[in-house]
Every structure is written in C-alpha cells, then in structure tokens.
Amino acid sequence: LLDVSHEIRTPLTRMKLSLEFIPESRRTEALKEEIRLLDTMLTEVLENERLSSLHGALQPRYQSLEPMLQRCIQRFSVAGIRIEHSLEDVSASYDEARMAIAIQNLLENAVRHTDPQNRSISLDLQRDGDTAIITIQDNGTGIPEKEKDRIFEPFYRKAAKPSEKPIQESGSSAGFGLGLSLVHRIVESHGGTIQLESSTDHGSKFTIRIPLTRSRAE
Numbered sequence: 001l002l003d004v005s006h007e008i009r010t011p012l013t014r015m016k017l018s019l020e021f022i023p024e025s026r027r028t029e030a031l032k033e034e035i036r037l038l039d040t041m042l043t044e045v046l047e048n049e050r051l052s053s054l055h056g057a058l059q060p061r062y063q064s065l066e067p068m069l070q071r072c073i074q075r076f077s078v079a080g081i082r083i084e085h086s087l088e089d090v091s092a093s094y095d096e097a098r099m100a101i102a103i104q105n106l107l108e109n110a111v112r113h114t115d116p117q118n119r120s121i122s123l124d125l126q127r128d129g130d131t132a133i134i135t136i137q138d139n140g141t142g143i144p145e146k147e148k149d150r151i152f153e154p155f156y157r158k159a160a161k162p163s164e165k166p167i168q169e170s171g172s173s174a175g176f177g178l179g180l181s182l183v184h185r186i187v188e189s190h191g192g193t194i195q196l197e198s199s200t201d202h203g204s205k206f207t208i209r210i211p212l213t214r215s216r217a218e
Helices: 002-019 026-052 066-078 096-112 145-150 179-189
Strands: 061-064 084-087 091-094 121-128 131-138 193-199 203-211
Touching (some): 002 026, 066 084, 066 096, 066 121, 091 096, 096 121, 096 131, 096 179, 096 203, 145 193, 179 193
Parallel strands (some): 084 121
Antiparallel strands (some): 061 091, 121 131, 131 203, 193 203
C-alpha cells in the first residue's frame, strides 16, 4: 500500500505543478481544492501505514511545542482563517512531523464543521505537572452523544442533519476519513490521550495530553 500511494502521489504532484501555470479561474480553483483533498487523503493513508510498519517508529526529540503549533496556525492564516491561540512555552519529547499532522487534522476538522460567517476556533497549549495539554475548540455543529465513541474509527461518517449545509471551504463530506483515526493513533503512540467534549450546535473541544518525557520513545 505504501508503494501504491507513492506511485499515485507522483502524477498528483505533476498535476499540482501544471495548474500553477494555468490562468486562475473558478474551475482551476475547484481543481486545486480537489487535488488538495486527494493529497491530504494520501498523506493520511501513508502515515497510517507507516505507524503500522516497522519503518514507522517515532523519531521523538525533546523540544518546545510552541513553534510547531505556531506553524500550524500560520498555514490557516495564509488562507484567511483566524485561529485564536494562547500558547505557553512547553517542551516535550515528541515526533514533530507526526504531531503536526495530528494538530493540522484537528484544525481542518474544526474548519470543516464551522460556519465561515460565524467561526470561532481556538488552540491552547499549557502545562499541567509532567503533562503537556493541547486544546482545540470550535463553535461548529458539534457531534451527537451517540456518535462520540465512533469518531476515531477509520472512515466513520458523521450523520448530517437535514438542515445542515456542507461547508465548501474544506470539502463537503460529512465524513472524518482517516483524519481523526490517525490523530488518535499519533497521540497514543506518544503515550498520550485525546478526549472529546461536544454537544450538537454548541461545538466541539478536543483535548490532547502527552507526557513531557517518555522513556519508551527515546
């Protein structure tokens, strides 16, 4: 599966480069968005397989979490999406590339399920004893109580309400794909936990807790 994913990514990269030389239009913007979504899915598949293989061992380094989180926030700022944040200077032993994927997926999930006209997303980092706590909260559509235990399952699809309009900014699917499943695996591989608090029409809050040091990962 890893080899197949790599083979698919090569023509995908060529398509992305080719589009850069075509004059902008609504059609090219739509194509870019579809390519971006496909690229995201491939990244999730690759990371999911790597974490399952002998070659997917974490590469942790003791370093500050703040710069990594700032870079995640900046990616959304470039797209005109504001992420409120309060970040303490907390250091931990973690795989920066993997943790960035987890945070990025949670932020994209928040964007996907919030109304662009009334959006509120926040990212906070603090320390509690020997634990780093990362919190991502939004004012989106929320997740029904009966579905909370299933959102970390691969390709689980949230049941859309009849009145719920898809948010085109990040894709119209009501599914979570591998995104949240991958987040869960990445956090657990760091010896951490992820908790969801959510209510319909009042948004969701994801709380990640990871130990500042982890002897098994060193």
